[in-house]
Amino acid sequence: MTDEQPPAPDPASGLNLADELNRDFYSHSPSQYLRTRIALLVALGDADAALHPALVGGVRAWGMGVELEVPLDDEEIDGFAVVESISIMYLAAEALLRLYFAHVEPEPCPPLKLSSLTSFAKFKQMAGDLLTSPPRNELLREVFRGRLDAPAEVSAEAWTEDADVLRFLLTRAAALLAREANVYNSTKHGLAVQPRKSGLRLGSEEDPNGVIVDHHGPSIRFLSKGPSAEEGVQQWRETIQFAFPSINLAVASAFADEIDAIHAVAKARLTGEQGSVTIRQRALIDHLRAVPFASNYTGLLSLGMHRDFGVRIGR
Numbered sequence: 001m002t003d004e005q006p007p008a009p010d011p012a013s014g015l016n017l018a019d020e021l022n023r024d025f026y027s028h029s030p031s032q033y034l035r036t037r038i039a040l041l042v043a044l045g046d047a048d049a050a051l052h053p054a055l056v057g058g059v060r061a062w063g064m065g066v067e068l069e070v071p072l073d074d075e076e077i078d079g080f081a082v083v084e085s086i087s088i089m090y091l092a093a094e095a096l097l098r099l100y101f102a103h104v105e106p107e108p109c110p111p112l113k114l115s116s117l118t119s120f121a122k123f124k125q126m127a128g129d130l131l132t133s134p135p136r137n138e139l140l141r142e143v144f145r146g147r148l149d150a151p152a153e154v155s156a157e158a159w160t161e162d163a164d165v166l167r168f169l170l171t172r173a174a175a176l177l178a179r180e181a182n183v184y185n186s187t188k189h190g191l192a193v194q195p196r197k198s199g200l201r202l203g204s205e206e207d208p209n210g211v212i213v214d215h216h217g218p219s220i221r222f223l224s225k226g227p228s229a230e231e232g233v234q235q236w237r238e239t240i241q242f243a244f245p246s247i248n249l250a251v252a253s254a255f256a257d258e259i260d261a262i263h264a265v266a267k268a269r270l271t272g273e274q275g276s277v278t279i280r281q282r283a284l285i286d287h288l289r290a291v292p293f294a295s296n297y298t299g300l301l302s303l304g305m306h307r308d309f310g311v312r313i314g315r
Contacts, residue, residue, distance in 0.1 A: 017109075018108045018109040019270075019271075021109050021111050021112065022109060022110070022111065022266075022270045022271055023271055024111075025110070025111040026263055026266060026267040026270070026271060026273075029259060029260050029263045030095050030099075030259060031256040031257070031259040031260050031263075034088060034091065034092050034095070034252060034255075034256045034259075035253075035256055037084070037088050038088060038249050038252060038253060038256075041081060041084050041085060041088070041245070041249065042249070044072075044077060044080070044081070045077060045081055045245070047074075052071055052072070053071075055067070055068045055071075055072075056068050056069075056070070056071050078195070078218045078245075079195035079218070080195070081218070081245040082195040082218045082219070082220050082243045082245060083187060083193060083195055083220065084245075085243070085245035085248035085249050085252075086183060086184065086187055086193075086220065086243065086248055087184075087187050087188065088248065088249065088252045089176070089248040089249070089251050089252040089255075090176055090177070090181075090184040090187070090188075091252075092173075092251075092252040092255035092256055092259070093172075093173035093176045093177055093251075093252075093255055094173075094177060095255070095259055096169070096170070096173050096255045096258055096259050096262075097123070097126075097127055097130075097170075097173050097174060097177060098114060098117055098123070099114065099259060099262045099263075100143060100170060100262065101113075101114075101117060101123075101126055102114035102117070103143050103262055103265075103266055104135075104139065104143055108270075110266060110270075123177075124177060124178055124181075127173075127174040127177045127178040128174070128178040128179075130170060130171055130174040130178075131171055131174050131175060131178060131179070134167055134170075134171055135167065135170065137160075137163040137167075140163050140166045140167060140170070141163060141166075143262060143265065144166050144258055144261045144262060144265065144277065145162070145261070145265065145277055145279075146264075146265035146268060146269065146277070151279075154279055158279060158281070159279075161280065161281055161282045162279045162280045162281075164282060164285070165280035165281070165282060165284050165285055166258065166280065168285050169254055169255065169258055170258075172251070172288075173255060182222065182224040182239070183220065183222055183239075183241070185224075186222035186223065186224070187222075193220050193221065193222045195218060195219070195220050195221075195243075218242065218243055218244075218245070219240050219241060219242045219243060220240070220241055220243050221238065221239065221240045222238075222239055223236055223237070223238055223239075224236070224237050224239065228310070230310065232312060232313050233310040233311065233312050233313065234310065234311050234312075234313055235309075235310050236309055236310070236311060238309070247288070250287070250288060251288060254284060254288065257278065260277075261277040261278070263275075264276060264277050265277065
């Protein structure tokens with residue numbers, strides 16, 4: 001399957017199909033789905049929330065009832081939060097990138113362009129291209145802000161900061177899908193991940209001041225297939241990485257905000273319905289980078305633990 005340029009609706013048909021498709025598409029932003037998942041996960045993580053006794057007492061909707069025999073303990077909640085927050089963050093990253101690619105060039109009907117991006121290999125290549133050639137400020141402003149010049153109430157410095165934040169978020173999303181996709185693939189394909197509690201300590205046992213890293217907390221374990229140097233032997237890597245749901249959700253929320261921005265700009269251009277966007281401050285980058293030692297500000301501790309092994313392939 002290949003990515004092909006979608007045909008423009010034929011104006012001679014007498015049906016303004018582009019307007020109809022645009023009106024339907026921009027009536028609802030996918031960010032609402034992301035924000036709902038974020039809200040539900042935070043509610044589950046709040047031990048004092050009414051959600052917990054409700055689940056034990058039993059809840060019912062759409063003709064289906066659910067009841068937990070005993071309340072979820074902290075370890076079960078942490079394990080769920082690790083997997084769910086990773087899933088939300090990567091889903092938000094993919095949605096942001098696909099929407100960006102569908103709107104980066106003027107299109108009479110971006111929904112058709114979006115639906116034509118069917119090859120994941122091509123999509124991954126496009127994400128990688130964003131990392132090697134980050135978009136210019138002018139392009140970012142056209143897609144996310146709908147204008148090249150700063151609004152009257154926004155200073156030149158703030159306008160520059162806003163473009164820097166947009167570039168950071170877009171390239172962060174691209175890095176997740178182009179370079180750090182193994183954990184996402186393991187999560188969405190068969191839930192082949194195992195959340196657990198792990199600990200990592202590097203340094204001297206005798207000298208407390210010589211400890212470089214001492215971290216214990218939620219982590220995720222997954223397997224990834226690697227290149228094989230020996231014929232008949234497949235190389236594998238087992239990875240255990242610490243995970244921080246709060247960081248994952250903060251990144252996902254930032255992605256969702258810019259999904260809304262793309263929608264607002266395109267809706268104004270294509271349907272005439274005005275909306276609003278939020279100018280970003282550089283403090284957002286600092287906030288997303290203010291994470292535990294050695295993290296890569298995506299919620300996964302980059303100083304993970306690996307075990308490489310080979311499996312001989314039977315003839």
